[in-house]
Amino acid sequence: MNAKKIPDIIVGRLPVYLRALQRMADMGLKTTSSQELGEHVGISAAQIRKDISQFGEFGKQGTGYSIEFLLDKLREILKVDRIWDVVVVGAGDVGHALANYQGFQDRGFRVAAIFDNDKAKVGQKIGKFVVEDTETMVEKIKSAGIKIAMITVPASAAQEVADKLVQAGVRAILNYAPISLNVPNNVRVQYIDPSTHLQRMTFYL
Amino acid sequence: MNAKKIPDIIVGRLPVYLRALQRMADMGLKTTSSQELGEHVGISAAQIRKDISQFGEFGKQGTGYSIEFLLDKLREILKVDRIWDVVVVGAGDVGHALANYQGFQDRGFRVAAIFDNDKAKVGQKIGKFVVEDTETMVEKIKSAGIKIAMITVPASAAQEVADKLVQAGVRAILNYAPISLNVPNNVRVQYIDPSTHLQRMTFYL
DNA sequence: TAGATTGTTAATCGATTAACAATC
DNA sequence: TAGATTGTTAATCGATTAACAATC
Numbered sequence: 001m002n003a004k005k006i007p008d009i010i011v012g013r014l015p016v017y018l019r020a021l022q023r024m025a026d027m028g029l030k031t032t033s034s035q036e037l038g039e040h041v042g043i044s045a046a047q048i049r050k051d052i053s054q055f056g057e058f059g060k061q062g063t064g065y066s067i068e069f070l071l072d073k074l075r076e077i078l079k080v081d082r083i084w085d086v087v088v089v090g091a092g093d094v095g096h097a098l099a100n101y102q103g104f105q106d107r108g109f110r111v112a113a114i115f116d117n118d119k120a121k122v123g124q125k126i127g128k129f130v131v132e133d134t135e136t137m138v139e140k141i142k143s144a145g146i147k148i149a150m151i152t153v154p155a156s157a158a159q160e161v162a163d164k165l166v167q168a169g170v171r172a173i174l175n176y177a178p179i180s181l182n183v184p185n186n187v188r189v190q191y192i193d194p195s196t197h198l199q200r201m202t203f204y205l
Numbered sequence: 206m207n208a209k210k211i212p213d214i215i216v217g218r219l220p221v222y223l224r225a226l227q228r229m230a231d232m233g234l235k236t237t238s239s240q241e242l243g244e245h246v247g248i249s250a251a252q253i254r255k256d257i258s259q260f261g262e263f264g265k266q267g268t269g270y271s272i273e274f275l276l277d278k279l280r281e282i283l284k285v286d287r288i289w290d291v292v293v294v295g296a297g298d299v300g301h302a303l304a305n306y307q308g309f310q311d312r313g314f315r316v317a318a319i320f321d322n323d324k325a326k327v328g329q330k331i332g333k334f335v336v337e338d339t340e341t342m343v344e345k346i347k348s349a350g351i352k353i354a355m356i357t358v359p360a361s362a363a364q365e366v367a368d369k370l371v372q373a374g375v376r377a378i379l380n381y382a383p384i385s386l387n388v389p390n391n392v393r394v395q396y397i398d399p400s401t402h403l404q405r406m407t408f409y410l
Numbered sequence: 411t412a413g414a415t416t417g418t419t420a421a422t423c424g425a426t427t428a429a430c431a432a433t434c
Numbered sequence: 435t436a437g438a439t440t441g442t443t444a445a446t447c448g449a450t451t452a453a454c455a456a457t458c
Contacts, residue, residue, distance in 0.1 A: 006408075009425075015404035019383055023360070033439065041385045045439095046427055053441050061440045062434040079407045086403070093302035098399065100298050103383055107400035108407065147410055148403060155228070172406035174399060178224055178308055180246045188406040192397055194303065194379060195312035198291070198353060199220035201377035201393040202284045202313065203211075205352055214449075238415065250415095251451055258417050266416040267458040 010051050011078075016041050017048065018074045022106070025067050033064035080108025087141060087170075089161050090152035091116035091124070091131045094176050098150055100127045112146060117157075134161075141168035148172045155179040162189075215256050216283075221246050222253065223279045227311070230272050238269035285313025292346060292375075294366050295357035296321035296329070296336045299381050303355055305332045317351060322362075339366075346373035353377045360384040367394075 020040045024032055034045040034052075041048075052058055052065075058073050059065045075081040086109050088095045099114050114126060117134040124131045132140070141149075149170045151161050158177035165173060171187055178193045225245045229237055239250040239257075246253075257263055257270075263278050264270045280286040291314050293300045304319050319331060322339040329336045337345070346354075354375045356366050363382035370378060376392050383398045 007424080011408045012405050014408070015401040016385065018404065019398070019401060020385060023384065035439080044427070046429095047425090049439090049441065050426080057441070059440050060434055061432070062438045064439060077408065078404050079410060080404055084403075084407060084410075093305050097298035097302045101399065103398070103400055107383075107404070109400060109403055148406070150399070171410055172403065174402055174406075178312075179228065180221065180225060188409055190402040190405060192399070192402060193224070193308070194306065194355070194397070195308055195314060196220040196224060197379055197395040197397060198289075198314055198377065199223065199283050199285055199312070200217050200395060201353070201379075202289060203216045203219070203282065204393055205284060205289075205376055212448080240415080249451070251453095252449090254415090254417065255450080262417070264416050265458055266456070267414045269415060 006054055010054060013043065013047075013051055014074055014078055016043075017051070018071065018078065018080075021067050021071050021074070025071060029067055031064050031066055032070075034059075036064075075108070078108075082108065084109050084148050085112035085144065085146045086110065086148040086150060087112055087137075087146055088114040088150050088152060089116075089134070089137070089165070090154075090176075091118070091121045091126060092152060094152040095150075096126055098152065099129050109148070112144065113140065117153075134164075138164055138168040141165070141170060146170065148174075150174040150176065151181075152176045211259055215259060218248065218252075218256055219279055219283055221248075222256075223276065223283065223285075226272050226276050226279070230276060234272055236269050236271055237275075239264075241269075280313070283313075287313065289314050289353050290317035290349065290351045291315065291353045291355060292317055292342070292351055293319040293355050293357060294321075294339070294342070294370070295359075295381075296323070296326045296331060297357060299357040300355075301331055303357065304334050314353070317349065318345065322358075339369075343369055343373040346370070346375060351375065353379075355379040355381065356386075357381045 020037060034048040038045040038048050055077050058070050088098050088111055091114055095114055099111055113132055114129045115132050115134045115137045121131050122133045147170055149165045151158055153161050155177045158179050159181060162181045162183055166183055166187055173189045175181055175189055176192050181189050183189055225242060239253040243250040243253050260282050263275055293303050293316055296319055300319055304316055309315060318337055319334045320337050320339045320342045326336050327338045352375055354370045356363055358366055360382045363384050367386045367388055371388055371392055378394045380386055380394055381397050386394050388394055
């Protein structure tokens with residue numbers, strides 16, 4: 001489908017462009033240039049043009065890019081021109097925050113369920129969700145065809161949860177547990193670990 | 206101090222090595238090799254040796270690296286051989302989760318205060334913290350000499366908060382608001398946006 | 411000693427930037 | 435038309451990998 005192989009690093013920048021364009025659209029802007037978009041996201045104009053041109057000729061010489069058109073194209077490329085169901089595993093503070101998070105709206109995602117293995121938590125209400133038992137998780141994910149999960153359990157349990165998710169057919173994992181996960185090649189993992197992110201900056205202090 | 210300029214991309218991998226080594230130490234292991242460490246974090250052995258060798262000769266031919274020794278060195282390099290005070294701005298669900306987060310322990314950080322501009326939230330208790338008024342923030346950060354902040358306010362308020370933080374002397378910002386921040390060159394920003402992270406993976410689904 | 415593994419060099423690979431013809 | 439900005443090429447820059455002498 002994608003003629004040439006798109007480098008990972010380019011795919012990684014597209015959501016940033018998408019977010020900035022969405023913001024411009026919200027502000028009522030109609031068109032932008034690689035120059036202007038670059039200033040917003042801190043990336044050179046040349047690189048933005050190169051990145052976007054991997055997927056087609058979406059701009060016009062002299063006038064730049066139609067924001068709405070480019071938004072549509074980027075959503076299509078990133079496959080967020082639809083709504084993906086996502087499950088949360090772990091009903092602690094982070095799981096709680098994610099279940100209530102309004103920021104998935106309009107970005108292509110919707111929390112579908114939240115699981116925990118603690119019987120004391122199972123059955124509890126979190127926002128509009130009822131915490132479900134991890135024991136039923138694989139079956140539920142399989143039958144619902146869910147492909148995306150977020151792990152918010154302690155590090156000690158994270159690999160085990162990841163194994164179950166993979167078994168259930170999940171293909172993309174957002175991991176909040178502070179540990180590197182071992183998954184098959186066809187499964188993607190993204191890591192969110194505040195301490196790790198902070199440690200990337202203390203070097204420069 | 207650092208003889209040659211260390212590339213950003215290398216600095217970014219060090220916290221991942223640190224985390225894996227900490228885990229190995231917790232498991233009671235004494236030594237490791239670039240090979241073994243690489244398998245844990247999904248990075249080639251050659252790259253790990255190259256990265257580490259930027260800072261000194263920390264290994265021994267034939268036997269590899271002493272985990273404790275390498276931990277000490279990495280903590281020193283990343284400047285997390287001390288405890289950094291960090292402030293949280295925004296007392297919503299994410300701010301709440303961060304204020305209670307146990308994962309900063311032993312990673313070099315400690316939440317020192319949490320601020321919000323909503324008078325209804327000011328004075329409320331969150332774990333062991335009392336939410337403080339954003340109006341007092343700049344003064345407090347300055348007098349405490351705090352250099353690190355986490356922003357968990359809505360996107361619409363994030364740039365304004367960032368400006369205040371910079372004014373207060375903050376040099377490292379972990380931004381949970383879904384927006385690119387504009388800050389001076391001497392201030393670092395790391396971004397945590399679950400939707401953006403998820404969108405990096407949907408491309409491959 | 412024999413085996414293992416580092417630190418480093420050189421080769422390869424990939425990403426970014428600069429520049430500009432094409433064209434709206 | 436004149437001015438602006440794209441898409442693309444070639445040049446540059448930087449990162450990764452492979453290989454191996456050094457040595458524990």
